[in-house]
Amino acid sequence: MEYNNEYNMDLYPEKLHWQEGDLTATRTTMWSGPGCHEGCQIIFYTDKDGKLVKTEGDPNSPFSQGRLCMRCLELPEIVNNPARLKYPMKRAGKRGEDKWERITWDEAYDIIEEKVRKFQKESGPESIVSMIGTGRNVSQVIAHNEYANFGGADLTLCFLSGDSCMLPRTALCYVIMGNQWVADMSQFRDKRFEEDPEWELPECIMIWGTNPVINNSDAFLGHWIVECMKRGSQLITVDPQLTWIASRSKYWIQIRPGTDAALALGMLNVIINEDLVDHDFIDKWTYGYEALSERVQDYPPEKVAEICWCDKDIIIEAARFYAKAHPSTIQWGLAVDMSKIGTQTAHAIACLAGVTGNIDNPGGNILIDQASGLEFGYNSGIEYVDPEKIAIRFGNDRYPLKKYGFTASSQSDAILEAIETGEPRPVRMLWIQSSNPITNMGQDAPRIYRAMEKVDFICVVDLFKTPYIVACADLVLPCAMSNERDCIRVWFDPLRTLTKCSTYYEAKEDEQIMIDLGHRLAPDKWPEWVKTSRDYMNWRLQGANLPYSMEDLEEKYHGMLYNDFRYKKYEKGLLRPDGQMGFMTPTGRYEFYSTLFDSWGMDPLPYYLEPPTSPYNTPELAKEYPLVLTTGKRSFEFFHSEWRQPDTTSRELHPYPYFDIHPDTAKKYGIENGQWAWIENQMGKMRQIARYCDVIDPRVISTEHGWWFPEKEAAEPSLFGVFDCNPNNLIPMCENGESGYGAPIKCGLAKVYPCTPENMTPENQPTYQVTAGSGYSHGESHKTDTPSFYDIPDSQE
Amino acid sequence: MAKPGEYGLFIDYEFCSGCHACEVACKKEHDMPKGDFGIKILQDGPRKNSNGTYEYNYIPVPTSLCDLCAARVAAGKLPTCVHHCQAKVMVYGPIEELAEKAKKAGKKSIAIFTR
Ligand code: SF4
Numbered sequence: 058m059e060y061n062n063e064y065n066m067d068l069y070p071e072k073l074h075w076q077e078g079d080l081t082a083t084r085t086t087m088w089s090g091p092g093c094h095e096g097c098q099i100i101f102y103t104d105k106d107g108k109l110v111k112t113e114g115d116p117n118s119p120f121s122q123g124r125l126c127m128r129c130l131e132l133p134e135i136v137n138n139p140a141r142l143k144y145p146m147k148r149a150g151k152r153g154e155d156k157w158e159r160i161t162w163d164e165a166y167d168i169i170e171e172k173v174r175k176f177q178k179e180s181g182p183e184s185i186v187s188m189i190g191t192g193r194n195v196s197q198v199i200a201h202n203e204y205a206n207f208g209g210a211d212l213t214l215c216f217l218s219g220d221s222c223m224l225p226r227t228a229l230c231y232v233i234m235g236n237q238w239v240a241d242m243s244q245f246r247d248k249r250f251e252e253d254p255e256w257e258l259p260e261c262i263m264i265w266g267t268n269p270v271i272n273n274s275d276a277f278l279g280h281w282i283v284e285c286m287k288r289g290s291q292l293i294t295v296d297p298q299l300t301w302i303a304s305r306s307k308y309w310i311q312i313r314p315g316t317d318a319a320l321a322l323g324m325l326n327v328i329i330n331e332d333l334v335d336h337d338f339i340d341k342w343t344y345g346y347e348a349l350s351e352r353v354q355d356y357p358p359e360k361v362a363e364i365c366w367c368d369k370d371i372i373i374e375a376a377r378f379y380a381k382a383h384p385s386t387i388q389w390g391l392a393v394d395m396s397k398i399g400t401q402t403a404h405a406i407a408c409l410a411g412v413t414g415n416i417d418n419p420g421g422n423i424l425i426d427q428a429s430g431l432e433f434g435y436n437s438g439i440e441y442v443d444p445e446k447i448a449i450r451f452g453n454d455r456y457p458l459k460k461y462g463f464t465a466s467s468q469s470d471a472i473l474e475a476i477e478t479g480e481p482r483p484v485r486m487l488w489i490q491s492s493n494p495i496t497n498m499g500q501d502a503p504r505i506y507r508a509m510e511k512v513d514f515i516c517v518v519d520l521f522k523t524p525y526i527v528a529c530a531d532l533v534l535p536c537a538m539s540n541e542r543d544c545i546r547v548w549f550d551p552l553r554t555l556t557k558c559s560t561y562y563e564a565k566e567d568e569q570i571m572i573d574l575g576h577r578l579a580p581d582k583w584p585e586w587v588k589t590s591r592d593y594m595n596w597r598l599q600g601a602n603l604p605y606s607m608e609d610l611e612e613k614y615h616g617m618l619y620n621d622f623r624y625k626k627y628e629k630g631l632l633r634p635d636g637q638m639g640f641m642t643p644t645g646r647y648e649f650y651s652t653l654f655d656s657w658g659m660d661p662l663p664y665y666l667e668p669p670t671s672p673y674n675t676p677e678l679a680k681e682y683p684l685v686l687t688t689g690k691r692s693f694e695f696f697h698s699e700w701r702q703p704d705t706t707s708r709e710l711h712p713y714p715y716f717d718i719h720p721d722t723a724k725k726y727g728i729e730n731g732q733w734a735w736i737e738n739q740m741g742k743m744r745q746i747a748r749y750c751d752v753i754d755p756r757v758i759s760t761e762h763g764w765w766f767p768e769k770e771a772a773e774p775s776l777f778g779v780f781d782c783n784p785n786n787l788i789p790m791c792e793n794g795e796s797g798y799g800a801p802i803k804c805g806l807a808k809v810y811p812c813t814p815e816n817m818t819p820e821n822q823p824t825y826q827v828t829a830g831s832g833y834s835h836g837e838s839h840k841t842d843t844p845s846f847y848d849i850p851d852s853q854e
Numbered sequence: 855m856a857k858p859g860e861y862g863l864f865i866d867y868e869f870c871s872g873c874h875a876c877e878v879a880c881k882k883e884h885d886m887p888k889g890d891f892g893i894k895i896l897q898d899g900p901r902k903n904s905n906g907t908y909e910y911n912y913i914p915v916p917t918s919l920c921d922l923c924a925a926r927v928a929a930g931k932l933p934t935c936v937h938h939c940q941a942k943v944m945v946y947g948p949i950e951e952l953a954e955k956a957k958k959a960g961k962k963s964i965a966i967f968t969r
Pocket residue numbers: 087088092093094095096097124125126127128129273
């Protein structure tokens with residue numbers, strides 16, 4: 058159903074800038090921070106002083122089509138927020154005391170230069186590690202800066218255990234199909250939906266472990282699915298809780314957190330045994346179907362229903378619907394990554410798309426590379442680093458997927474252990490760009506907090522003074538926000554530009570910091586003319602032999618260049634450098650049976666393992682902590698730990714953290730709707746406000762992440778209350794499976810009990826217990842696939 | 855200036871995701887203080903009906919502060935809630951046209967608010 062809301066296009070000219078009354082309009086792309094990693098097209102309105110006063114969605118954009126979510130609509134509140142970092146600062150007191158001295162950029166660069174040279178000399182450049190937050194617009198910078206300027210090769214997602222955000226799925230895709238897939242919503246062409254002559258409406262969209270209308274993850278705008286729903290697509294939603302989109306689905310599979318692999322294998326069992334597969338595709342293009350057919354016999358729907366706590370008939374019916382519909386597509390999300398078997402879970406789900414032939418077909422799961430083939434990710438500048446340093450990246454010795462370069466990053470858990478133990482080598486310096494790891498990205502937040510004591514020098518580039526900065530940083534650099542940056546952004550297609558339209562005090566673009574440091578630290582690697590971010594973009598475009606400049610992209614392509622997207626590339630010889638048909642894998646086929654996993658001594662087929670702590674794996678522990686704890690429930694108001702400033706509209710609409718609990722469970726434990734409650738397990742505790750929810754399993758609770766309270770005092774032991782409501786007090790680090798990817802982040806155990814005046818004293822607050830005492834943090838590591846270190850030993854059979 | 859009841863907002867709330875974009879766009883366009891809204895998302899559910907189906911609806915309701923974006927409309931733009939609606943389920947126009955549209959859509963879950 059289309060309602061033809063006609064935008065008045067005369068008012069939205071296809072130009073980079075125009076004047077609207079007193080305001081200057083700039084038509085560009087939004088990319089965090091703050092915000093998200095979506096890249097919606099936005100119009101920034103600035104006043105005569107260059108201050109951002111208003112935003113609108115760009116109706117010219119094929120990508121976002123005039124939409125904006127609430128965060129970009131309230132953007133000026135964050136951009137002009139008085140609490141933003143304005144100047145470089147160096148620590149004046151002890152870490153945690155919140156005492157700072159304002160310094161100039163030159164002084165800041167002097168400090169960095171001195172430290173980098175010292176650590177390079179004393180411990181080698183491999184003692185300098187760079188870390189990044191999620192999908193922030195710095196993946197090109199964090200890498201290029203580490204490789205070219207510091208000379209090290211270690212960079213990673215900032216203490217995210219098992220790199221459990223997209224990387225497990227991405228790595229799996231590269232192993233079994235040599236590329237990666239996304240659900241086809243016609244997003245890679247500028248004529249969308251029925252205007253694209255080749256695109257087909259998916260008959261079935263299976264949404265797996267994501268709430269797409271809220272999180273817009275991985276450059277995929279969730280409301281595209283709503284567009285397909287209006288046109289008649291039907292949905293299957295796999296989620297422990299009835300989300301809004303689940304309520305509009307033909308099938309809602311209410312799954313026990315962490316059991317997704319079992320569910321996918323159970324659905325495969327139905328599809329294979331009922332012969333609902335695409336034989337033509339399987340015969341011509343895949344490898345290992347027989348072996349997969351045998352493996353799925355271990356997962357009959359009855360057994361899977363028991364494992365997953367869901368209804369057997371729904372599994373069977375949903376599997377049939379997914380297989381019979383044409384085309385069918387899968388939009389998967391973070392929950393796939395966040396178990397110890399993240400890669401295996403992704404493998405099982407990828408087999409669903411494979412056996413039904415929904416690969417690279419219109420309306421299926423389409424294979425996509427980065428726009429214009431431009432490397433703007435973790436391999437930016439890789440040519441500058443000594444290959445020996447790449448070979449000794451943290452985690453390489455343990456995980457073949459890392460060793461053989463399936464995603465170019467080091468393993469977060471291995472870095473934490475190196476910091477703690479000095480083995481296999483010390484970490485002397487952390488360079489952190491836009492991550493707030495004790496607030497949301499790192500697991501076992503108290504353990505990370507404590508480990509930082511061992512690092513000689515920590516420099517953080519960020520937007521606000523975060524709890525991590527107060528607790529751990531020695532030097533803080535203020536960074537520019539999206540509207541203050543000249544940049545190119547690549548995440549799938551289209552290639553997009555960000556055009557600077559304002560500045561803020563002394564905040565600098567991440568690129569500018571890298572370039573300035575480059576000319577000091579490694580002048581031989583930086584052409585003299587590359588002085589600004591814009592220069593950098595043009596230099597990179599030239600280096601990739603692309604026939605356009607940043608200015609061409611802005612002016613001629615209106616800030617978004619669509620490359621030529623083609624379907625069924627495996628039939629056209631477009632997936633392999635040798636031009637042969639097929640996939641870029643050792644067999645040239647879509648591998649149900651992974652020959653690479655096999656050669657690395659891993660299980661070549663997908664499988665299921667119980668979460669390390671669970672009612673079945675650790676029944677004794679589950680007596681004390683009877684509920685399954687899941688976390689990371691998204692809200693429209695926030696992007697991870699961002700937008701928490703008390704004066705934002707986000708906090709007006711969502712002032713406190715909430716967790717969802719079934720009323721029967723809540724009443725059993727004496728918790729009222731709207732009451733603060735403690736959530737605790739064998740690792741630690743935190744508190745959130747109970748929200749009664751009829752559509753969650755009574756054995757499961759679902760909590761929010763990313764909470765800190767900028768309105769509270771910064772100095773320890775207050776530390777913005779960062780540990781008080783933090784689910785990462787209850788989740789381990791270093792609990793990874795055989796691939797090194799994935800961690801049990803969304804599938805732990807917990808108990809709940811009401812907050813009372815007696816247990817809410819200041820000494821009972823987690824932040825106090827962690828910062829002023831020795832509370833929490835397990836501090837042990839676990840490296841095998843047997844149940845984990847925090848098991849109660851006698852619970853084992 | 856239109857008389858009350860002549861113009862309004864049409865909302866197909868089957869597809870309203872409750873994303874708050876309309877709410878926040880409106881607040882920002884009108885520079886409203888905390889606590890004021892020109893349109894507010896009301897929520898019904900989630901709950902299970904006795905027949906096994908689920909009820910889970912967001913229904914945006916314009917408040918007494920909604921002026922149908924008079925200034926924007928005079929400048930030739932769409933009301934900002936309509937412009938930004940992420941599900942694209944809002945229409946602004948004369949009531950007769952909206953009623954006609956609702957009839958043509960031939961479905962449940964459409965609300966028309968006069969202002
Ligand atoms: S999804 Fe929202 S926050 Fe992200 S770029 Fe788009 S409008 Fe901005």
